[in-house]
Amino acid sequence: MEENLHNEFFDELLRSKYQNQTAQPPKHLWDNIQRAIPGAPVSAKPWYLSKSFILALIVTAAMSMAAILLYNFYLKPRTNPINSWLEKNEILLNSPAREKKTTPKIILSNPSLKKTTHSIMKSSSVISPYGSKKFGEAEVPRKIIQNTSNQTQKTVTLLINNTIGLRQAYEQALLTKRIPTSVIKSISIIQHKGLFLPALSPAEIYTLRPPMKVNIIPQKLVKIAKRQKAHKKKRQSLPHPLSLEFYWMPEYSYRVLAQNPGYAKGAFNPSYFNSRDRYKFTYSYGLLLAYEVRPKLYFETGLSYYSYALTFKTESANLIKKDEYNMLIYTSSGSVNLNIVSSDSLSPNTLLKSSMSLSYISLPIMVKYYPFDNLFLNAGLSFEYNIVQSLNWDAENQKGDFRMTSGRVNGVGRFNISFIFGPGYEQKISKHISFSMNPSIRVHLMNLNPHNTVKSYPFTTGFRLSIKYVF
Amino acid sequence: MKTKDIQKIIKGCIDANTKAQHKLYELYAPKMMGLCFRYTKNQADAEDVFQEGFIKVFEKIHQLQNMEMVEWWIKKVFINEALQLLKNRKKLNFADEYNYTNLTNRGAEEILGKLGVEEITKIIQELPSGMQMVVNLYIIEGFPHKEIAKLLGISEGTSKSQLHDARKILKQKLIQHY
Numbered sequence: 001m002e003e004n005l006h007n008e009f010f011d012e013l014l015r016s017k018y019q020n021q022t023a024q025p026p027k028h029l030w031d032n033i034q035r036a037i038p039g040a041p042v043s044a045k046p047w048y049l050s051k052s053f054i055l056a057l058i059v060t061a062a063m064s065m066a067a068i069l070l071y072n073f074y075l076k077p078r079t080n081p082i083n084s085w086l087e088k089n090e091i092l093l094n095s096p097a098r099e100k101k102t103t104p105k106i107i108l109s110n111p112s113l114k115k116t117t118h119s120i121m122k123s124s125s126v127i128s129p130y131g132s133k134k135f136g137e138a139e140v141p142r143k144i145i146q147n148t149s150n151q152t153q154k155t156v157t158l159l160i161n162n163t164i165g166l167r168q169a170y171e172q173a174l175l176t177k178r179i180p181t182s183v184i185k186s187i188s189i190i191q192h193k194g195l196f197l198p199a200l201s202p203a204e205i206y207t208l209r210p211p212m213k214v215n216i217i218p219q220k221l222v223k224i225a226k227r228q229k230a231h232k233k234k235r236q237s238l239p240h241p242l243s244l245e246f247y248w249m250p251e252y253s254y255r256v257l258a259q260n261p262g263y264a265k266g267a268f269n270p271s272y273f274n275s276r277d278r279y280k281f282t283y284s285y286g287l288l289l290a291y292e293v294r295p296k297l298y299f300e301t302g303l304s305y306y307s308y309a310l311t312f313k314t315e316s317a318n319l320i321k322k323d324e325y326n327m328l329i330y331t332s333s334g335s336v337n338l339n340i341v342s343s344d345s346l347s348p349n350t351l352l353k354s355s356m357s358l359s360y361i362s363l364p365i366m367v368k369y370y371p372f373d374n375l376f377l378n379a380g381l382s383f384e385y386n387i388v389q390s391l392n393w394d395a396e397n398q399k400g401d402f403r404m405t406s407g408r409v410n411g412v413g414r415f416n417i418s419f420i421f422g423p424g425y426e427q428k429i430s431k432h433i434s435f436s437m438n439p440s441i442r443v444h445l446m447n448l449n450p451h452n453t454v455k456s457y458p459f460t461t462g463f464r465l466s467i468k469y470v471f
Numbered sequence: 472m473k474t475k476d477i478q479k480i481i482k483g484c485i486d487a488n489t490k491a492q493h494k495l496y497e498l499y500a501p502k503m504m505g506l507c508f509r510y511t512k513n514q515a516d517a518e519d520v521f522q523e524g525f526i527k528v529f530e531k532i533h534q535l536q537n538m539e540m541v542e543w544w545i546k547k548v549f550i551n552e553a554l555q556l557l558k559n560r561k562k563l564n565f566a567d568e569y570n571y572t573n574l575t576n577r578g579a580e581e582i583l584g585k586l587g588v589e590e591i592t593k594i595i596q597e598l599p600s601g602m603q604m605v606v607n608l609y610i611i612e613g614f615p616h617k618e619i620a621k622l623l624g625i626s627e628g629t630s631k632s633q634l635h636d637a638r639k640i641l642k643q644k645l646i647q648h649y
Contacts, residue, residue, distance in 0.1 A: 007638060010583070010638060010642070011609075011610045011638075013583050013584060014583065014591070014606075014610050014611065014641075015610055015611055015613075017583070017586075017588055017591055018505075018509070018588065018591075018611045021502070021505040021506075021509075021588050022501035022502055022504070022505050023501060023504040023505040023507075023508055024500075024501055024504065025500050025501070025503075025504040025518070025521055026518065029518060029521060029522050029525075030493070030496060030500075032522050033496070033522055033525045033526055033529075034489070034492075034493075036522075036526045037487075037492060037525075037526055037529040037530065326534075337533055337534075408485070408486075410485060410486070410487075410533055411486065411487045412486070414486070414488075451487055
């Protein structure tokens with residue numbers, strides 16, 4: 001009795017000594033464990049799959065989209081460089097159609113006339129690089145005429161200095177007429193008595209600002225300028241470069257399997273799963289923002305939901321039983337733990353059917369090219385993150401009273417990158433809205449589950465239906 | 472740490488998430504290292520058990536039924552691993568006879584109270600492996616003799632006699648040590 005009491009006291013004392021016993025393990029042990037456990041070490045992950053990279057990519061895409069929107073709606077200058085270049089060179093191209101619309105306005109640099117604008121140029125041709133020149137007509141500003149006509153005491157002559165160095169003198173009587181000349185650089189009003197002109201003492205000089213130079217333009221440049229002008233016209237009729245698109249796509253999903261070299265070739269190989277897996281119809285939808293980066297070429301990004309699903313059949317004989325209620329089952333996507341909710345037991349021939357789906361949130365980065373007005377090709381990558389897994393298991397025995405619940409497929413990777421491509425047809429409904437149809441293929445570039453007995457690369461084929469709003 | 476956080480870590484481990492695995496390791500590694508020292512004879516064996524134990528934990532964590540019992544479950548994995556190591560090396564022996572002298576209990580208890588964990592662990596490590604197991608499982612972990620017998624593959628009577636002898640030897644060693 002006394003010994004028992006002492007023993008209990010001794011045990012209690014010893015137990016209390018170890019109650020909070022800890023010891024620091026050497027650091028290298030974690031490295032060894034990490035190498036041996038199913039979860040691959042962080043450093044072994046490719047850089048483009050790291051969380052930080054994908055996060056940076058999403059942030060960059062979001063910022064780019066925000067910048068594009070900001071630029072388009074707030075910062076973009078109303079006249080673009082091409083337009084201003086064309087405006088500047090309009091006179092050289094001398095489009096008769098353009099002339100009717102606007103006549104170049106030139107401001108005189110004389111302080112008293114500073115705010116006055118004058119229609120001065122009505123040239124009809126360009127001086128070509130080959131020397132052929134056709135003089136147009138210049139209309140002397142009415143203000144100058146008024147100034148000169150007030151000076152009745154003296155003879156007034158206008159000296160027109162043109163850009164190719166010719167000086168042409170005109171009497172006051174001719175001032176109301178149009179003077180045949182090339183382009184006027186400056187106009188000098190010279191007051192004098194008699195017929196002789198003083199050499200260099202003009203009373204007033206009006207320099208036209210900017211000086212209307214007649215450049216000698218190489219033919220090539222003229223052609224380019226014409227093309228640009230034509231593009232500008234066409235562009236004016238084209239829609240805004242930014243558009244927003246909503247799509248919905250019914251998809252057929254399946255997978256390609258290969259032996260995983262990390263696992264021994266056993267019962268659970270590609271042929272085993274090929275005889276049991278069946279395709280499943282799923283869908284995806286999303287919102288995309290497209291921007292025209294070059295004529296006919298669009299950059300497209302946004303956010304979408306995508307689901308990969310599969311049906312799997314197996315006999316209960318192929319389940320690995322852990323205990324009375326828990327079983328392990330192998331699927332092409334990975335192993336699944338089953339908890340049986342039934343008092344009945346499974347016979348080896350009981351056929352079990354499961355439907356499994358993996359839902360992803362994805363960030364597509366695509367390019368879209370329109371070789372023809374209504375036809376397009378699109379291709380790009382989609383960065384996907386698995387958000388939900390769902391599994392439903394049914395026993396197809398005669399009684400049909402089995403119910404099974406399961407957690408999740410073990411070891412399915414969270415991240416995936418897919419390649420998407422397909423042609424499409426777009427039909428404009430109104431000025432801002434168009435509808436498009438786009439057969440599309442999505443291929444997973446990454447193995448679905450690196451810890452599975454087989455490598456699984458899901459793919460889907462679908463028909464994308466989109467409605468687009470052009471800003 | 473909150474139960475919710477631990478559940479989150481375990482779910483991460485089931486998904487083979489490296490970060491979650493590291494968190495679980497950081498949480499339980501010091502306690503399990505201490506346990507490994509108790510169940511083995513030297514540092515190298517303790518490290519072997521520790522390493523293999525954690526590998527098993529990560530491999531089998533999906534089998535964990537009750538998340539609130541995670542520490543107990545991990546401890547059991549480690550104990551099994553230590554046992555496996557001893558069995559593989561054929562070092563699990565249960566001494567039939569061991570010479571010890573009867574001592575007054577009070578003397579040993581006083582000494583036990585004064586010693587640190589490391590010193591006591593060294594003394595426990597000096598016990599024959601079978602006795603060491605029984606002491607650890609019965610006194611420190613609180614396993615009943617029935618379960619100890621099942622774990623070690625011995626009869627309940629052997630478990631009890633091993634414990635009885637182990638106490639005597641421990642007391643003798645404590646006094647000698649002091």
